[in-house]
Amino acid sequence: MAKKYGKKKNDIVKEAKNHIASLFEKAKFEAGTRHWLANRYVTLARKVAMKFKIHMTREQKRLFCPHCYRFLLPGKNLRVRVHEHRLIYYCLDCKKFWRKPLDKKKKKIN
């Protein structure tokens, strides 16, 4: 692949990462008004990540549903509840839920 584009692999990966970041920025921007477009941006970002075998950041991963890959917007298609020191995320599109531990020592909540 490096030969084909005349670039080093690191540069291609860097470009792909930037591309993913910009796609998520666009998705965030569109989520309130054109949710279907935000979903499309998530699909594209996932495709880019899979093609170049890039791991998405923690912040990027929490923006979409791990089951149906739709962009999550609290109050629109995401419900968040606290239960037994855990956060329960419930996707209103695919009706599936997942949990995240609520660590009291770390104040950063994902």
Ligand SMILES: [Zn+2]
């Ligand atoms: Zn879902």
